[in-house]
Amino acid sequence: MRAAALILCLCLAAASAVVPAAATEVVAEPPSNLNVTVYRAPYRNSGSISLDSLNGFALITETRLVRLPAGVTRVRFEGVADGIEPSSAIITGLPGKVIEKNRDARLLSPAALVASAVGKPVELLRSNRKTGALQRSSGTILSDAGGGVVFKTEEGIEALRCSGLPETFSFEPLADLSARPTLSVEVQAPSAVTQEVTLSYLARGFDWAADYTATLSQNGQHLDLGAWVTLANSNGVGFPGAHVQVVAGKVNRENGEVEPVDIGGPILAQCWPRGSTSDQPMVLRRESMDRIMFKKSLAAPAPAAMSLREAVVASAQKVQQEQLGDLKLYRVPERTTLASRQSKQVRLMDQSGVPVDAIYGADLATAYRGSESTATAHRLLRTKNTIANHLGLPLPSGQVAVFDSYNGEQLLEHESGLRDTAVDEDVEIDMGGSSDVQVSVTPEEIRVDSAQATLLPPLPGVSLRSVKVDEVRRVEVSNARAAAIEFELRLSLPEGARVVRADHPLGAKNGRPIFRFKVPANQTVAVRFQTQGIGDGILRTP
Numbered sequence: 069m070r071a072a073a074l075i076l077c078l079c080l081a082a083a084s085a086v087v088p089a090a091a092t093e094v095v096a097e098p099p100s101n102l103n104v105t106v107y108r109a110p111y112r113n114s115g116s117i118s119l120d121s122l123n124g125f126a127l128i129t130e131t132r133l134v135r136l137p138a139g140v141t142r143v144r145f146e147g148v149a150d151g152i153e154p155s156s157a158i159i160t161g162l163p164g165k166v167i168e169k170n171r172d173a174r175l176l177s178p179a180a181l182v183a184s185a186v187g188k189p190v191e192l193l194r195s196n197r198k199t200g201a202l203q204r205s206s207g208t209i210l211s212d213a214g215g216g217v218v219f220k221t222e223e224g225i226e227a228l229r230c231s232g233l234p235e236t237f238s239f240e241p242l243a244d245l246s247a248r249p250t251l252s253v254e255v256q257a258p259s260a261v262t263q264e265v266t267l268s269y270l271a272r273g274f275d276w277a278a279d280y281t282a283t284l285s286q287n288g289q290h291l292d293l294g295a296w297v298t299l300a301n302s303n304g305v306g307f308p309g310a311h312v313q314v315v316a317g318k319v320n321r322e323n324g325e326v327e328p329v330d331i332g333g334p335i336l337a338q339c340w341p342r343g344s345t346s347d348q349p350m351v352l353r354r355e356s357m358d359r360i361m362f363k364k365s366l367a368a369p370a371p372a373a374m375s376l377r378e379a380v381v382a383s384a385q386k387v388q389q390e391q392l393g394d395l396k397l398y399r400v401p402e403r404t405t406l407a408s409r410q411s412k413q414v415r416l417m418d419q420s421g422v423p424v425d426a427i428y429g430a431d432l433a434t435a436y437r438g439s440e441s442t443a444t445a446h447r448l449l450r451t452k453n454t455i456a457n458h459l460g461l462p463l464p465s466g467q468v469a470v471f472d473s474y475n476g477e478q479l480l481e482h483e484s485g486l487r488d489t490a491v492d493e494d495v496e497i498d499m500g501g502s503s504d505v506q507v508s509v510t511p512e513e514i515r516v517d518s519a520q521a522t523l524l525p526p527l528p529g530v531s532l533r534s535v536k537v538d539e540v541r542r543v544e545v546s547n548a549r550a551a552a553i554e555f556e557l558r559l560s561l562p563e564g565a566r567v568v569r570a571d572h573p574l575g576a577k578n579g580r581p582i583f584r585f586k587v588p589a590n591q592t593v594a595v596r597f598q599t600q601g602i603g604d605g606i607l608r609t610p
Contacts, residue, residue, distance in 0.1 A: 278466030
């Protein structure tokens with residue numbers, strides 16, 4: 069019995085003596101192929117990109133070569149986007165199985181170097197001012213917080229740069245500091261292998277927008293329409309020679325906060341507090357301008373350096389439209405570089421001779437009773453998104469600038485937004501208000517149908533009843549232009565209301581009642597209509 073117990077103890081001791089070998093670390097080769105698909109910010113419709121806030125995202129796919137030994141290996145993918153979402157990373161092509169994934173958010177910087185050496189032995193290097201000789205002494209960094217770096221040597225506790233001598237430290241940084249954002253995975257391979265793998269992940273800090281230019285012909289009946297796709301990347305990592313696609317439409321996506329990359333702050337060399345109020349802390353090592361801008365980009369949605377917008381024009385490249393389920397995908401046919409903290413433009417389309425009609429119109433809200441009002445009409449340029457009209461392709465939402473000819477020059481007339489427009493839909497460009505066309509609204513008659521009144525909760529001594537109100541309105545459209553115009557009066561009715569009588573034909577567009585008519589030059593046209601159930605009225609009975 070004792071022999072069996074002894075053997076069992078020896079076996080347990082031998083088992084406990086087996087320590088798993090540390091994972092071998094391997095750095096994957098730089099990407100040999102890059103694909104970047106940029107998704108527009110979901111709540112930005114036709115607005116232009118704000119370089120201070122890029123709220124879109126991108127799907128990035130990289131092809132890299134990995135050399136794996138047998139056993140457990142930690143593979144480091146250096147140079148991924150700062151805004152990578154580690155949980156979205158998918159790696160295909162690795163032999164064996166992936167044990168874990170890590171996003172290494174600590175970047176190599178002066179502050180990170182000093183922080184990694186706190187509590188560890190370092191070597192202090194000082195230069196003698198008279199002889200210039202380099203003096204070395206051993207020490208330990210006690211703290212790098214607050215106003216400076218505090219360390220201890222054989223001579224006592226000191227603050228860096230308070231001795232009056234040129235001095236610095238020499239030490240080895242921690243192994244987890246990286247010069248670039250890194251994704252690491254731990255994989256167990258059955259045998260040594262050299263393998264090409266694919267890494268795909270989602271990352272924040274991207275966006276794209278479409279910008280249109282429309283040039284009107286002299287008679288105002290045709291326009292030339294051109295468009296650019298603007299790509300923006302606020303990450304500290306660029307993507308050279310990438311296949312780039314953009315996706316139009318809103319993607320239902322839920323994502324949490326991503327821990328920012330820690331590049332560390334500046335290191336201050338501040339002596340003991342015995343100077344005057346005019347003393348300023350001395351910076352030990354000034355971070356480069358690029359790192360300062362990078363640091364601001366992590367504290368805010370986008371870097372301050374983005375104000376120095378660099379637009380790269382590639383007129384030879386034109387985006388090609390494809391279908392992606394119910395979304396629209398626009399592919400840049402040639403490789404392009406999406407550089408760090410940069411915006412660039414590629415050509416989307418060039419269409420000439422697009423026929424347009426000038427339409428004047430106004431929106432009338434009928435929910436408010438008994439109000440008189442006068443306003444200017446809006447002018448629209450309208451065409452059909454068809455091949456016959458020299459279009460016939462899905463147009464992503466964006467900003468459109470309209471130019472007109474004046475004395476042989478092209479001058480900007482108006483800027484507005486353009487919504488997402490499918491093939492065979494109306495393309496409408498808002499040209500703003502027109503002071504030559506005025507619209508006035510006058511209530512002529514209000515009717516209360518007391519027979520259909522319903523009782524409301526009573527008050528002491530007062531009986532209240534809710535009734536439906538009918539109203540007759542008169543709308544006058546005055547045209548001060550030298551030519552006749554096409555006019556559209558669009559009504560906004562509350563729920564349950566309807567137009568029961570009118571002296572002009574009534575149509576419908578997008579579920580709303582609409583009057584369409586012509587207004588001759590220098591004349592006024594009146595439209596009278598009656599609405600029923602326009603809103604609740606109150607009858608009061610003592």
